[in-house]
Amino acid sequence: MSLADRVLSVNNDLPIRTEQPVHSGKVRSVYWLTEADSRRLIAEKGYDVAADAPLAIMVISDRISAFDCIWHGEGGMNGVPGKGAALNAISNHWFRLFREQGLADSHILDIPHPFVWIVQKARPVMIEAICRQYITGSMWRDYAKGGREFCGIEIPDGLEKDQKLPELLITPSTKGILKGIPGVPEADDVNITRADIEANFEAFNFKNKDDIEYYERLLKEGFDVISGALAELDQIFVDTKFEFGYVADAAGNEKLIYMDEVGTPDSSRIWDGPSYRDGKVVEKSKEEFRQLLLNYFPDPDILLNKDRMEERKALAQDNALPESVLMQVSETYRSIAEKITGEKIVLSDNPKQEIIDILRNDYGLVD
Incomplete structure (x- = not known):
């Protein structure tokens, strides 16, 4: 077979x-x-x-x-x-x-x-919340261009790429296109502030205002649970996405729950601890695959420039990647899963x- x-x-x-x-x-x-x-x-x-x-x-x-x-x-x-x-x-x-x-x-x-x-x-809460423990990726690119405010949170000068942040940052964005929220563009995945959420909690599908604080607690505690478990394996939990929703139990009680997926290589960045201490970032997540693609194609701008989406789609459709590339990604996903679950x-x-x-x-x- x-x-x-x-x-x-x-x-x-x-x-x-x-x-x-x-x-x-x-x-x-x-x-x-x-x-x-x-x-x-x-x-x-x-x-x-x-x-x-x-x-x-x-x-x-x-x-x-x-x-x-x-x-x-x-x-x-x-x-x-x-x-x-x-x-x-x-x-x-x-x-x-x-x-x-x-x-x-x-x-x-x-x-x-x-x-x-x-x-x-x-019933989904219409927010994708990213928890960030290190400055990297899109956040670093914005910071390097002079950005210091992220989702209404000010971060200090003097940070370096891939450095640990002074504290865990929650940077929420819209899930889907939400209409009629003052100051929030009607587009998917738009960064929002805590003030936006508080002022329009019903539009984001929160049952009441108090649940915003509970949702933030579940974000931080969930992040800490995964981060602590990964640290025991000498792996670094860099950032991740959380999604939430409401369901009712058999007794009719409505409750806020985690949904979608959590702490996976698709929804998170995970770095190898020993390599990071040696000054090198080794990805244990889909970021590795993104880097492989950027290095594989001669014009990486096609992958990074949203104005070239038609070229990008053609690139993905017309190019069968070497089996070795997919097997390298397979090894990354399977090895981190086996490490986490035992x-x-x-x-x-x-x-x-x-x-x-x-x-x-x-x-x-x-x-």
Whole structure:
């Protein structure tokens, strides 16, 4: 069996019973279950949710995106072997630690397969919050040009690239296009301030103003839990993205939860500790893949310049990357997942068939 056969690149064509269109993102696909199947599973499995809560099957893939494009490799390798399982394993690990330490629950109710989550529908908070512990990436580029204010927070002069910040910074941005918020442009991923959130908390889907403080506490505590665990492995948690939403439990109590993924190489930067102390940054996250792409193509401006998006799409579509590049990324994802979870990431021989069999036999979701 070739490596390409062990990569799950297409994940929106599974025969899961649904009455709605499958929502397929860059990496995950979401299948909303029928009302009857949702109610049946809640009763059979004893999930702590309202009896009529809508449930979905979320299937991860091995696809890899960077610079807003999906990339592929030679020999029909349309993804990175082991990437999907590594991402889910890492998220599962952090979500479990959060619960054990009394932070908050996640949207995940069940994990039938390394590629699959059963989730409950949440009402999302319309904010993507980045927690930053070091100055690097886009923040460093703005700082180097003279920027000193980030999302309403002033940071001091004299910082150097990749230096640890004086304190953990929360730099929120809009999730999706929000309309009618004074001073906030109607565009996706626009930086906002805490004052923006406080003045318009309902527009950002907060239930009440007090939840802003709770959300910030969950951000900081979640970051600290992951950062501390990584430090024990001599790895540095540089920055990460968090997303939140509201759900109701079986008793009807509405609660704020973590959603999407947390602390993964796709949503975070992780650096190797020993290398950093030697003055060298070694990425243990998707940033490594971005750097590989920038070095691989002769004109990196295509990848960095948003005005050249059509050229960039053509670049991704017309260029099959060497297998060695995708395998290097595979090694990074699998090794950091194994380090974090203490368990081996096993490549499935036929992940799609495994998922179908489990969802048919154990959950009754495939006809």
